Amino acid sequence: MSQQTEQAYLASYNIKDYDTCLTTVDSVLFTVLNGELYTLLVRRANHPYLAYWGLPGGFIDVQRDVDLTACANRHLAEKTGIIPPYLEQVCSTGSKTRDPRGWSTTVTYYALMAHIQCTTDIDSVDDVQWLPATQALQMELAFDHKQMIEQALERLKQKALYSLVPVYALPETFTLSELQQLHEVILGKSIQSKSFRRRIELANVLEETGELSTQKGKGKRPALYRVKTGAADYRFMRNLEH
Amino acid sequence: MSQQTEQAYLASYNIKDYDTCLTTVDSVLFTVLNGELYTLLVRRANHPYLAYWGLPGGFIDVQRDVDLTACANRHLAEKTGIIPPYLEQVCSTGSKTRDPRGWSTTVTYYALMAHIQCTTDIDSVDDVQWLPATQALQMELAFDHKQMIEQALERLKQKALYSLVPVYALPETFTLSELQQLHEVILGKSIQSKSFRRRIELANVLEETGELSTQKGKGKRPALYRVKTGAADYRFMRNLEH
Numbered sequence: 001m002s003q004q005t006e007q008a009y010l011a012s013y014n015i016k017d018y019d020t021c022l023t024t025v026d027s028v029l030f031t032v033l034n035g036e037l038y039t040l041l042v043r044r045a046n047h048p049y050l051a052y053w054g055l056p057g058g059f060i061d062v063q064r065d066v067d068l069t070a071c072a073n074r075h076l077a078e079k080t081g082i083i084p085p086y087l088e089q090v091c092s093t094g095s096k097t098r099d100p101r102g103w104s105t106t107v108t109y110y111a112l113m114a115h116i117q118c119t120t121d122i123d124s125v126d127d128v129q130w131l132p133a134t135q136a137l138q139m140e141l142a143f144d145h146k147q148m149i150e151q152a153l154e155r156l157k158q159k160a161l162y163s164l165v166p167v168y169a170l171p172e173t174f175t176l177s178e179l180q181q182l183h184e185v186i187l188g189k190s191i192q193s194k195s196f197r198r199r200i201e202l203a204n205v206l207e208e209t210g211e212l213s214t215q216k217g218k219g220k221r222p223a224l225y226r227v228k229t230g231a232a233d234y235r236f237m238r239n240l241e242h
Numbered sequence: 243m244s245q246q247t248e249q250a251y252l253a254s255y256n257i258k259d260y261d262t263c264l265t266t267v268d269s270v271l272f273t274v275l276n277g278e279l280y281t282l283l284v285r286r287a288n289h290p291y292l293a294y295w296g297l298p299g300g301f302i303d304v305q306r307d308v309d310l311t312a313c314a315n316r317h318l319a320e321k322t323g324i325i326p327p328y329l330e331q332v333c334s335t336g337s338k339t340r341d342p343r344g345w346s347t348t349v350t351y352y353a354l355m356a357h358i359q360c361t362t363d364i365d366s367v368d369d370v371q372w373l374p375a376t377q378a379l380q381m382e383l384a385f386d387h388k389q390m391i392e393q394a395l396e397r398l399k400q401k402a403l404y405s406l407v408p409v410y411a412l413p414e415t416f417t418l419s420e421l422q423q424l425h426e427v428i429l430g431k432s433i434q435s436k437s438f439r440r441r442i443e444l445a446n447v448l449e450e451t452g453e454l455s456t457q458k459g460k461g462k463r464p465a466l467y468r469v470k471t472g473a474a475d476y477r478f479m480r481n482l483e484h
Contacts, residue, residue: 006342009289013343019304020262023336023347047251060336062261062345067337092334092349094265094302095309100248101255103304105265107334107347238480 021094021103025071026057026145028108028152029084031115031130032169032182038115039136039149042079043127048100054142055149056080056128057106072109079128080118084111086168086232090148090155098144106143110152112168160186161239164205164231173224175213176200183240191240199240205231263336263345267313268299268387270350270394271326273357273372274411274424280357281378281391284321285369290342296384297391298322298370299348314351321370322360326353328410328474332390332397340386348385352394354410402428403481406447406473415466417455418442425482433482441482447473 029040041053056079057072065071073083087109094105115130131139136149159165166182167174180196200206205228212221271282283295298321299314307313315325329351336347357372364370373381378391401407408424409416422438442448447470454463 004289006289006292010342015262015264015344016258018301020257021265021302021304022257023263023265047246047248050248059260060263060345060347062263062338065338065345068334068347071336089333091331092310094313094349096304096307100252102257103302103307105302105310105347105349107336 021105022059022099022101024057024059024104024106025068025075026055026106026108026148027072027076027087028055028090028110028149029076029080030110030112030133030152030156030169032185033115033130035181035185037133037169037185038130039133040079041129041131041136041139041141044142045127049142052142053129053136053139054145055108068107069109072107072111076111080113082113082117084113084117084168086112086165088155088159088165090152093144093148106148108148108151110156112156112166114169114171116171157186157188161241162236164200164203164227164234167206167227167231173209173211173226175215175222175224176206177222179206179225187240196240199236203231203234203236204228205234263347264301264341264343266299266301266346266348267310267317268297268348268350268390269314269318269329270297270332270352270391271318271322272352272354272375272394272398272411274427275357275372277423277427279375279411279427280372281375282321282364283371283373283378283381283383286384287369291384294384295371295378295381296387297350310349311351314349314353318353322355322364324355324359326355326359326410328354328407330397330401330407332394335386335390348390350390350393352398354398354408356411356413358413399428399430403483404478406442406445406469406476409448409469409473415451415453415468417457417464417466418448419464421448421467429482438482441478445473445476445478446470447476 031038040056042056044050044052044054057075060071065074072087077083090108090110092105092107096103098104137146160183166186167179170178176197180191184190206225207228209224209226211224213224273280282298284298286292286294286296299317302313314329319325332350332352334347334349338345340346379388402425408428409421412420418439422433426432448467449470451466451468453466455466
């Protein structure tokens with residue numbers, strides 16, 4: 001056992017005396033646009049994978065980032081101008097080979113935001129774009145980012161089965177049909193409208209705004225809703241598919 | 243954009259030119275002993291938190307570890323002599339303050355193994371011990387390891403609701419009562435025996451060994467079972483509590 005005091009040990013500790021690994025935080029940011037699920041890609045301005053499209057993210061800034069969540073949000077805000085209303089850690093991936101610079105670990109998050117929240121910031125640059133998630137998965141992306149989009153999609157799909165988390169990809173106000181359609185897009189199948197609305201009533205995490213949607217359809221203009229605080233934590237008693 | 247070739251960039255890249263963070267992998271290893279859930283603690287031989295008990299784990303060895311799983315297994319095998327039959331990533335925790343040496347990220351796993359698989363290795367040393375999980379949570383542990391045990395317990399509890407993953411904490415052969423009792427211990431409540439056995443039949447991931455348990459009880463000696471390959475991936479159609 002060390003005979004040194006902890007104070008002396010810490011004073012002499014220098015991380016550069018050790019072989020460390022690269023540690024990054026990458027996020028899969030989703031939104032919904034015209035009834036389709038989109039994800040945000042960023043064109044890399046540096047080696048490795050120069051000019052490849054990949055996920056918004058990067059190194060932990062040991063001075064500026066307080067924790068992993070702050071790091072994820074900082075990288076997302078740099079690209080979109082805002083901090084997304086929903087962020088959740090998916091998993092970490094680390095290996096000797098995933099980055100040509102050396103042993104690398106990345107912590108993957110997924111985030112949700114309304115498309116309208118960040119159009120201005122993104123339309124003005126050519127190195128950030130929203131793409132349909134299905135299209136992003138067809139591309140040759142930087143590092144193992146394709147696998148991370150798949151993992152994030154799988155997690156979002158699970159969440160869509162037992163929670164109302166997808167609501168954070170909608171604009172501030174939305175109709176119940178828009179929310180149902182979003183769940184259907186994520187799950188890749190239709191949901192019984194009556195059962196979905198009963199679940200929403202039971203959940204009691206949405207509230208009517210008192211306004212009606214301007215969208216035209218058959219019959220009455222539908223009511224607009226917004227999310228109440230705490231909606232992210234609500235869980236259905238049973239999964240949607242059962 | 244960089245004008246350098248990727249080859250030149252990589253040749254000149256040196257991670258020590260950057261401020262990096264500490265990256266570790268820590269595991270919460272569970273087993274069952276006398277109907278109670280136990281977790282493995284290791285006494286720290288170095289600063290910081292010298293002589294505190296904490297989780298088996300530590301730094302990624304950029305030479306020896308191929309990936310995060312290999313790193314978790316290496317640290318577990320160093321303490322128990324074996325690689326546990328079940329290992330699952332829980333989450334990552336990283337912040338400026340969790341380690342007095344500097345910005346630190348740790349990837350937490352939980353693992354399951356039979357108590358009998360590693361008694362010899364552990365009984366012979368005084369810096370490794372199995373403790374009831376409830377007792378470990380009462381101790382002042384190194385770093386934020388207490389929080390990690392809580393997170394791992396929560397994940398194991400979820401798994402006990404919809405899978406037979408807890409079976410990996412039992413010896414190679416076991417009775418159905420022992421498995422049910424283990425699920426009950428993890429969930430902290432009793433389960434309907436009839437319904438649990440019907441689920442096991444449906445799952446078809448256990449097989450009879452043809453042997454009978456030597457344990458005494460009322461009536462017949464119960465049959466011994468073992469796990470089939472792929473049992474870890476099986477999911478109940480509905481959670482146990484519903």
